[in-house]
Amino acid sequence: MNPIAARIRDFPTTVFSEFSALAQKHQAVNLGQGFPDFDGPEEICEAAIRAIRDGVNQYAISAGTVVLRQAIAEHAQRFYGQRVDPTTEVVVTSGATEALFDVTLGLVDPGDEVILFEPYYDSYVANVTMAGGTPRYVLLRPPDADHARWWYDPAELEALFNDKTKVIFVNTPHNPTGKIFDRAELEHIAGLCIRHDVLAVTDEVYEHIVFEPSRHLRLATLPGMAERTLTISSGGKSFSFTGWKIGWVIAVPALIDAIQKTHQFVTFAVSGPFQHAIAAALRLPDAYFAGLVQSYREKRDLLVDALTVAGLRPIAPEGSYFAMARIDHLGFADDFEFCRYLTRDIGVAAIPPTAFYVEHHRDHGRGLARFAFCKRDETLLAARDRLAALARR
Template sequence: MTAMTSTSRPFLNRRLAEFGTTIFAEMSALAVRTGAINLGQGFPDTDGPEEVREAAVRALRDGRGNQYPPGPGVPELRGAVAAHQLRRYGLSYDPDTEVLVTAGATEAIAAALLALVEPGDEVVALEPYYDSYAACIAMAGGTRVPVTLRPHVEGEASFRLDLDELRDAVTDRTRLLLINTPHNPTGTVLTRAELAAIAELAVERDLLVVTDEVYEHLVFDAAEHVPLATFPGMRERTVTIGSAGKTFSFTGWKVGWITSTPTLVAAVRSAKQFLTYVSSGPFQYAVAEALALPDEYFSAFRDDLLAKRDLLSAGLAAAGFTVFRPAGTYFVTTDIRPLGESDGFAFCRALPERAGVVAIPNAVFYDHREAGAPFVRFTFCKQTGVLEEAVRRLKAAAG
């Protein structure tokens, strides 16, 4: 018998009505149903360092984190995050007042936007963007204003930011810039000059900035990761987001963090405490040890992904795609038009049956869907043999 309600209003909050099931859930389910190789969702198919996993086991056995950890995060992890920021970037943060541990970067994004954005505020974000950005802006009642990274194919194909377009997007209603570098899904790494221009704009217009830097340790070739908070006038207005999942290949642990000023951290914590309150207790201790790993770990991690980037990029090019070889992250964006295709959604939904491989249509990351229509994202954070088999299948499907 169908339950009756006293209202005809839809159950789902209207702010979320435009967001259905995420494309990641749809495509991962398609991979399972067809037995296809899943190069869509960005999770590694091997665990991270054994010593980090053992640190989590040790914390469990020692009874550390099995009950509610402190709301801001365990002191060991907050101290490790502060030490990491100082060692890597020369940024000094007080672990007691300027670091907050979150349930992954996704919660960090949600808590920051819920805390800092009010109805009517505009949030300028780089398009294409991670899908939770749009949903979190909507939940906060803000208005998202996309600034599109444009494809350029002369020389090394890449996506680039138009700084004039960014400046023109800022109005008197703009509250916050939402910046992601290294950038998912395009693989763009913003340069020092671009970041300096963003910083000057934020200071000039007195804007807050939330910067998603979860791929900070995955930059390739001549690219470098420079935190936006290092620029003049930015530390006091920037909320920086980091994550253990992307750097240590334990995405299921959901351990992220923010660093900022005491007042901004307190504001984000006010929202975060009503989301998960706390999470991942034993894993926090393990991540504290992971952040203290020697530089050789981070270099080897990057070099391994660099080789996989080159393997998949070359294979995709050989299969007929135009490849935007990423300067960072573990995703590569391709253009399907050389294959005689133009609809990324249709292409990705047919690809598992046609080639036994799953990818993600970039259009899901755009407000301007037509701008992203011909682009498709693949991930290369998989075992080398898996990538080699995916390349073989894609080449075979291409004829």
């Protein structure tokens, strides 16, 4: 008897486990995993501590504390003009990762098809597989002679929609490419969803890390999309407290009911003190969010310059805190060989992006590497100094 359930039997060990261990073994500067090596604002920490001292230490309301759901609704109105009822249209989850799991299990039946842009965040395929759904893939391609940005072929996307299509996942700003889906692309996706009666799940955890002239637009705010879009975000990326795991889903009540029914049997509720702290974070003044973008723009530029000097060909991201770089001119067999060499011999860890492609599309990722710049300046400068050895290779 095989004790492992068939639904997870073929799941690989996450690529982050291999490269985190390799980085630790070789004392490499870790630009692989996407978590900051610094904490967010002190006032957010104080809000968590204050909540603990005020006795907010027992189970929270399953759907989320009233104070956080109200803050999420205010935030949606403030930044997007999106009207959200905090009592019926929000569920708080253990990070966006749980939100994605709840949404998938709450919406997808065996045999349903789910459209994913690839490269994709790695939990998407796992979630669809566990729900018994069938993932369908549309490629994001890097800039080329005809395209200044990461792009997809509209005809390829249109061809995937059929009477089995239940959901499309849209990650914007996108991990790992740093692409932001612009208005024309979102309107195209919205039109297809409406025409084929398909639900859209938007993963917007990098919503506040957007570099001009790009602009983040919520798919849910486009005509006809409020009733068919589930918007996912979290506090980890915007406020640099990824370990607190406070995420949420916004949707109309009929969809939120499905998410809450799943959530109640996954985690039931999440940390009360951290919910209070993220509520305070969402109400920070505009200056905080402007400063966040400026800080990350400087970090992005520092990394892009370092990669360029090292002989790589970086693709400057429009958003998020990741940058992809072309490596196909360096003579390595693939991205895994390059990233292992970079970690072992140069002392800088990156992630091979073929881990984010379905097997028969992996050739599209073999000539790329992903770097995270959510690091202190001294970390990025140390990486730059080590990358100089790559240029001398």
